[in-house]
Amino acid sequence: MNRTTEPTMQASQAADAYARRLAARLTHGNADLPYDITERLRAARMQALAQRKRPLLLPERKTATATQVIANGSTAALGGWGREGGNWWRALVSAVPLTALVIGLFFVDTAQDNATATEIAEVDSALLTDDLPPSAYADPGFAQFLKSTNPNR
Numbered sequence: 632m633n634r635t636t637e638p639t640m641q642a643s644q645a646a647d648a649y650a651r652r653l654a655a656r657l658t659h660g661n662a663d664l665p666y667d668i669t670e671r672l673r674a675a676r677m678q679a680l681a682q683r684k685r686p687l688l689l690p691e692r693k694t695a696t697a698t699q700v701i702a703n704g705s706t707a708a709l710g711g712w713g714r715e716g717g718n719w720w721r722a723l724v725s726a727v728p729l730t731a732l733v734i735g736l737f738f739v740d741t742a743q744d745n746a747t748a749t750e751i752a753e754v755d756s757a758l759l760t761d762d763l764p765p766s767a768y769a770d771p772g773f774a775q776f777l778k779s780t781n782p783n784r
Contacts, residue, residue, distance in 0.1 A: 661669055758765050767773050
């Protein structure tokens with residue numbers, strides 16, 4: 632018994648006749664609809680016809696194994712990891728740059744915290760070892776005094 636997946640000519644003609652009857656019935660009921668709805672229906676019909684006219688063809692994907700590449704004498708490129716195994720290895724290899732980034736960010740954060748702490752300690756030691764008390768720096772009159780005695784500021 633030889634079966635094909637394609638519809639026979641008779642089934643195709645019956646489907647076309649049914650589609651024509653359905654389209655005629657929808658068009659007949661279309662007369663009392665508002666203009667905007669009829670335009671949306673027309674656009675939907677055009678899209679449906681455009682989809683029907685183009686057959687759905689998916690490109691066949693062929694993968695070459697390492698033995699095929701060697702036998703052909705071609706140059707191998709990255710990306711042909713094969714289907715057996717390899718997924719855990721890809722995950723591990725792709726996690727390495729992410730781990731390096733996180734470690735680098737941790738060290739940068741630590742260095743900035745140390746630099747900030749050093750700057751604050753220098754300011755505190757300068758305030759405490761200065762001849763003026765720290766409350767003088769908070770006095771608005773002292774800021775005016777500094778501006779009038781030092782014209783560069």
